[in-house]
Amino acid sequence: MQRFGEKLRILRQRRGMTVKQLAIELGIKSDSHINDMEKGRNKPSVDLLLKIADYFQVTPNQLLLDEVELE
Numbered sequence: 001m002q003r004f005g006e007k008l009r010i011l012r013q014r015r016g017m018t019v020k021q022l023a024i025e026l027g028i029k030s031d032s033h034i035n036d037m038e039k040g041r042n043k044p045s046v047d048l049l050l051k052i053a054d055y056f057q058v059t060p061n062q063l064l065l066d067e068v069e070l071e
Contacts, residue, residue: 004044004063005040006038008038011052011058012038026051028048
């Protein structure tokens with residue numbers, strides 16, 4: 001799951017969102033959690049992973065598997 005944070009950052013930036021805006025959209029109280037995930041310091045819970053995948057309309061595998069690229 002090394003590239004999860006990179007993929008999350010790419011998806012967020014494609015939408016022109018700040019970390020804070022994404023945290024609000026996902027219902028996360030602290031934008032530092034998003035920031036830490038993007039930097040690889042935190043991993044998402046299963047619930048948060050599914051929420052992120054749904055929000056960006058990608059599959060969880062696209063987010064989790066390093067060998068699967070984003071479209």
